[in-house]
Amino acid sequence: MKEPGLDLVAEARRQWVAHGWTGPDRGMAAVVSLMRAQQIVLGRLEEVVRPYGLSYARYEVLTLLSFTRRGELPLSKIGDRLQVHPASVTGAVDKLEQQGLVVRVPHPEDRRAVLARITDQGRRVAEQSTAALNEGPFADIGLAADQAERLLELLAELRRSAGDF
Amino acid sequence: MKEPGLDLVAEARRQWVAHGWTGPDRGMAAVVSLMRAQQIVLGRLEEVVRPYGLSYARYEVLTLLSFTRRGELPLSKIGDRLQVHPASVTGAVDKLEQQGLVVRVPHPEDRRAVLARITDQGRRVAEQSTAALNEGPFADIGLAADQAERLLELLAELRRSAGDF
DNA sequence: CGCGCTTGCTTGGGAGCCAAAGCAATGGTT
DNA sequence: AACCATTGCTTTGGCTCCCAAGCAAGCGCG
Known part of the structure; x- marks a missing residue:
């Protein structure tokens, strides 16, 4: 005990x-x-x-990319959407790239920018890990549905008053 | 914008x-x-x-010590109370010690154990930073009092169902 | 007594986040 | 056209957290 x-x-x-x-x-x-x-x-x-082979941080990046039309996004956009520091994005993409789940490609119009593009393998991993999350933690966070919903609202209110959106 | x-x-x-x-x-x-x-x-x-000169992690350690009868606690207890890994406690105490806010003293009965003891300076810093937190973030987390209370309950429920206590 | 499991702490290494600084490309201004 | 502030990314370094391994001391059992 x-x-x-x-x-x-x-x-x-x-x-x-x-x-x-x-x-x-x-x-x-x-x-x-x-x-x-x-x-x-x-x-x-x-x-x-x-x-x-993912951390949650990298999972978020991968999933975000899988949601985009062309499967790619400039690193800066990733940082914006995920609300993390540019340096963190660089690190996550580095790792994902060396895992073969993402590739860096030059931005066609802005030569400063770099696009992270999800690979086919990346898509498979994203799908599988999402399925696992949906069956596990996302299906049950330890609260009844209405409680979870209420928690969500309160946290939204907290974030709102912090100027999160 | x-x-x-x-x-x-x-x-x-x-x-x-x-x-x-x-x-x-x-x-x-x-x-x-x-x-x-x-x-x-x-x-x-x-x-x-x-x-x-504190991080929040170190603030927690310092405050915890200031609450104890003799102003000291074995590192293992600190880890238990704060729910952090022993290695993290070692690191925090290292830093606090080199800041002169805490000293390490041998445990009188158990020679394996090490006590972290808060210094006078440590107490002053703990007081001041607590006052600052009480006037700032703790006084207003961006929710009305009843909302904060409700949030607290929901989070407690979540923690409870995760076996946090 | 003495072997062996447990407990307490430290060390080393990995990963994440952030801040600050550096570098390149952009783009508005004069 | 020339300049200079801004933008996009990377690098470095600091901080936290965790894991795993190592070592010392305590404790229990035969």
């Missing part, structure tokens, strides 16, 4: 209140919950996707 | 539905929201805490 039975977030919140920090205690608890939940969920995703 | 006005999560969900993946689309959207929200929130926290 390694289960302390205690909710660490509730524990932290009690500390906050005990120190007289009532008010911020709610936000603190929400923040800590968020971090922890993300950690758990991401762990699951990585697990599911690993057998396909 | 660089605001596309579009919610990228809603966009992804549309793609899912368009591909006939209805059902998992909800979980997918919830997961992606969660990741994005965490990214946003963590970014805020790092920002607030940086002026004190």
Whole structure:
């Protein structure tokens, strides 16, 4: 047994209140919950996707490409859509390229830009890993459907108020 | 202006539905929201805490220590409470130690164990950074109080069903 | 007693993210 | 046409997290 039975977030919140920090205690608890939940969920995703030789970050890139008309996108667009730093995109594409799931091709009009294009093998891997995610973590995130929907709304509200869209 | 006005999560969900993946689309959207929200929130926290020479990870360690009776804890306990890998704790304590916010002292009974003890300076930094967080991100996470509370509950439920406690 | 499993920490390596700097190509301005 | 700010990508370096391996100390069992 390694289960302390205690909710660490509730524990932290009690500390906050005990120190007289009532008010911020709610936000603190929400923040800590968020971090922890993300950690758990991401762990699951990585697990599911690993057998396909992917990390979740690279899975996102691959899937994004598979959704585009021509299967290609400038790296900058990838960064925009996925909300990650250009350097991260470079790294992900490097790895995907050396795995043969993507190739870099020059942009036909803008010689500064580079397109990442998904390969046939890349498409196969994208399909398979998506299927695995759809059957696993995406099918059940540990909440009832209406709860998941409500969570989604609250997170959207949080993101909205942070200017995410 | 660089605001596309579009919610990228809603966009992804549309793609899912368009591909006939209805059902998992909800979980997918919830997961992606969660990741994005965490990214946003963590970014805020790092920002607030940086002026004190801390990262959020190290802030957590420091605060945890400040809450204990004697201001010290074996590294293993820190890992348990914060739910992070032992190697991460070693790294965080290394850094805190070289910043003079913490010292390593031998465990009086178990010679394998090492205690991290917060220093006076560490306490000051912990206080100040906590105050900053309490006035900033913790006071307002971008949701009304009842919404934040509801979010907290949903995340707790998610964590619970993942066996987090 | 002593062998062996467990526990506690550290080290080394991989991967991700970000910030800042460098370089090339663009494109608007004068 | 010449200039210079902007854009697109890469590189380097810092930080976090994890895994796996290594080593020391504790503990339990025959």
